[in-house]
Amino acid sequence: xxxxxxxxxxxLIKAFKGFTAVDDVNLQIERxxxxxxxxxxxxxxxxxxxxxxxxxxxxxxxxxFNGKDITALPSASIARLGIVRxxxxxxxxPNLSVLENxxxxxxxxxxNSFHFWKHERVLNRLNDKAMQLLDDVGLTGFAHxxxxxxxxxxxxxLEIATTLALDPELMLLDEPTQGMGHEDxxxxxxxxxxxxxxxxxxxxEHNLHVVSKLADRITVLQRGAILTEGDYASVSADPRVREAxxxxxxxxxxxxxxxxxxxxxxDVAAGAGx
Amino acid sequence: MGIAEESxxxxxxxxxxxxxxxLLLLALVAPFVLYPVFxxxxxxxxxxxxxxxxxxxxxxxxxxxxAVFLGTxxxxxxxxxxxxGITPELGILAGTLAAGLVGALYGKLAVRRExxxxxxxTLALAQLAFFFYLQAPFTGGEDGLQGVPRGHxxxxxxxxxxxxxxxxxxxxxxxxxxxxQRTVHSPFGQVLKAIRENEPRAISLGYNVxxxxxxxxxxxxxxxxxxxxxxxxxxxxxxxxxVHWHMSGEVVLMTLVGGMGxxxxxxxxxxxxxxxxxxxxxxxxxxxxxxxxxxxFVVCVLxxxxxxxxxxxxxxxxxx
Ligand SMILES: Nc1ncnc2c1ncn2[C@@H]1O[C@H](COP(=O)(O)OP(=O)(O)OP(=O)(O)O)[C@@H](O)[C@H]1O
Ligand SMILES: [Mg+2]
Numbered sequence: 001x002x003x004x005x006x007x008x009x010x011x012l013i014k015a016f017k018g019f020t021a022v023d024d025v026n027l028q029i030e031r032x033x034x035x036x037x038x039x040x041x042x043x044x045x046x047x048x049x050x051x052x053x054x055x056x057x058x059x060x061x062x063x064x065f066n067g068k069d070i071t072a073l074p075s076a077s078i079a080r081l082g083i084v085r086x087x088x089x090x091x092x093x094p095n096l097s098v099l100e101n102x103x104x105x106x107x108x109x110x111x112n113s114f115h116f117w118k119h120e121r122v123l124n125r126l127n128d129k130a131m132q133l134l135d136d137v138g139l140t141g142f143a144h145x146x147x148x149x150x151x152x153x154x155x156x157x158l159e160i161a162t163t164l165a166l167d168p169e170l171m172l173l174d175e176p177t178q179g180m181g182h183e184d185x186x187x188x189x190x191x192x193x194x195x196x197x198x199x200x201x202x203x204x205e206h207n208l209h210v211v212s213k214l215a216d217r218i219t220v221l222q223r224g225a226i227l228t229e230g231d232y233a234s235v236s237a238d239p240r241v242r243e244a245x246x247x248x249x250x251x252x253x254x255x256x257x258x259x260x261x262x263x264x265x266x267d268v269a270a271g272a273g274x
Numbered sequence: 275m276g277i278a279e280e281s282x283x284x285x286x287x288x289x290x291x292x293x294x295x296x297l298l299l300l301a302l303v304a305p306f307v308l309y310p311v312f313x314x315x316x317x318x319x320x321x322x323x324x325x326x327x328x329x330x331x332x333x334x335x336x337x338x339x340x341a342v343f344l345g346t347x348x349x350x351x352x353x354x355x356x357x358x359g360i361t362p363e364l365g366i367l368a369g370t371l372a373a374g375l376v377g378a379l380y381g382k383l384a385v386r387r388e389x390x391x392x393x394x395x396t397l398a399l400a401q402l403a404f405f406f407y408l409q410a411p412f413t414g415g416e417d418g419l420q421g422v423p424r425g426h427x428x429x430x431x432x433x434x435x436x437x438x439x440x441x442x443x444x445x446x447x448x449x450x451x452x453x454x455q456r457t458v459h460s461p462f463g464q465v466l467k468a469i470r471e472n473e474p475r476a477i478s479l480g481y482n483v484x485x486x487x488x489x490x491x492x493x494x495x496x497x498x499x500x501x502x503x504x505x506x507x508x509x510x511x512x513x514x515x516x517v518h519w520h521m522s523g524e525v526v527l528m529t530l531v532g533g534m535g536x537x538x539x540x541x542x543x544x545x546x547x548x549x550x551x552x553x554x555x556x557x558x559x560x561x562x563x564x565x566x567x568x569x570x571f572v573v574c575v576l577x578x579x580x581x582x583x584x585x586x587x588x589x590x591x592x593x594x
Binding site for chain 2: 110122
């Protein structure tokens with residue numbers, strides 16, 4: 001059976017001064033799927049994202065998007081093709097209003113982004129669309145707040161709304177639920193499920209509860225290399241995954257991964273109980 | 275301008291349009307009270323600082339070579355006014371375009387670098403231009419271009435009259451100030467702010483950020499040139515002082531003292547610095563002028579980091 005691949009990497013390698021952070025990775029992302037990239041801290045997940053979006057140039061290997069080689073393109077061009085990423089550390093425009101954050105994404109396709117002689121009120125025609133996107137992530141009430149003042153979880157939701165504003169064909173989410181309370185985690189997980197219709201999502205996610213609920217396919221990364229791939233059942237049953245990634249012996253139940261220290265670890269623990 | 279603020283401005287609620295009106299009235303009566311040449315000097319430097327602030331305050335780019343654009347505008351206008359019979363408005367237009375052109379070239383090279391490297395590239399390119407203007411046959415070398423005629427505006431308004439010249443300079447300043455406000459509150463300005471706020475995120479939204487920085491650089495350079503051209507007409511002189519790195523530093527000083535990233539900060543900063551300089555250079559303390567300016571700078575940076583206007587706003591916010 002031939003697969004319909006939206007994104008493919010071939011022998012992707014990234015070395016930082018002798019340290020190989022991404023080691024010969026061949027990823028295949030099927031169109032329309034939710035694909036999770038998991039692995040312990042420092043496994044190279046974010047580096048893979050940086051390579052896919054050209055925030056870092058690969059040491060060797062190539063990227064194919066819809067069968068076309070995009071290895072040589074700069075980041076902004078890749079985004080314009082329809083691969084839009086979010087960041088592990090929430091990436092918002094802090095001194096713009098919440099509405100403006102989404103609007104600046106919508107604005108790109110308007111073709112007026114260089115119009116310095118026009119009044120910004122021409123952007124108001126995007127407000128309805130922006131409000132709709134904010135509504136989708138439960139931020140309607142915050143539309144006119146300064147983004148700086150949003151609680152962390154809300155900033156992550158805003159980031160997703162901003163990404164969605166571009167209607168990307170392939171969405172790359174780097175730990176979208178990190179730092180959220182468990183009610184918010186469920187909200188975001190449901191949101192991701194909902195917006196996955198008609199698009200492909202590649203996500204890094206530490207919360208295995210979310211992964212099990214969402215992912216059609218999982219790639220496990222360890223020390224820069226792919227350890228194994230498959231659906232949740234087969235991956236979580238793999239003793240090498242349990243050993244190397246989960247750090248548990250065979251008879252323990254699958255539990256969420258050890259989180260990087262931070263205020264969010266408690267939330268995730270709470271999420272695990274659900 | 276007033277309508278635009280409703281969503282984007284979160285600062286004090288005393289309406290900008292009222293403030294604008296008061297300032298405009300002051301500007302209209304000022305030449306009858308104060309010496310017009312002094313006021314014109316303030317306006318030229320204020321425009322220069324506003325242009326610089328567009329880049330620093332709204333695009334987050336610290337140029338350390340903005341004197342080049344001031345000087346280029348001045349030399350081109352001065353040369354044309356002396357050597358061709360062209361009217362002053364055309365002379366100024368030519369100077370402005372020339373500065374914009376140099377800005378396009380320099381900006382292209384500079385925006386590829388970030389942070390301190392950006393500043394270094396602009397400084398290096400500015401030094402290059404300084405030596406060019408020192409050697410070039412048409413700049414008058416150390417003497418500069420002296421006795422630049424002010425000419426007749428549109429061919430019939432005699433600008434040798436200081437009062438008429440003042441209103442011409444005021445009109446130019448208002449145009450420049452308006453264009454900067456418009457740029458800041460335009461679709462382009464929105465993207466520029468997004469880039470300043472979070473460049474990687476702006477890239478991930480598909481914006482070629484260097485192109486936006488470049489356009490901002492060109493606008494800023496052109497307006498700095500406009501200030502330089504106008505200044506040359508006012509003083510009837512174009513000299514190396516305007517392209518010297520001291521001048522590049524002075525505009526940083528004016529902007530930071532007044533409050534970078536604020537609309538009126540550069541205006542206030544320029545007025546303050548020009549006033550102090552005028553006052554000191556006449557008196558006993560003339561020899562210490564650089565030390566005193568340095569001290570003011572240190573105090574401003576340490577005591578109120580948001581400049582005079584930033585501090586003023588903070589006080590307003592706390593007390594009302
Ligand atoms: N720019 C860089 N220069 C040098 N080393 C780097 C760089 N970026 C990442 N690394 C190293 O590469 C390895 C992989 O890092 P990466 O951030 O991709 O891990 P990750 O899987 O995303 O981890 P986490 O779960 O903590 O987010 C780490 O050892 C990291 O220190
Ligand atoms: Mg990571």
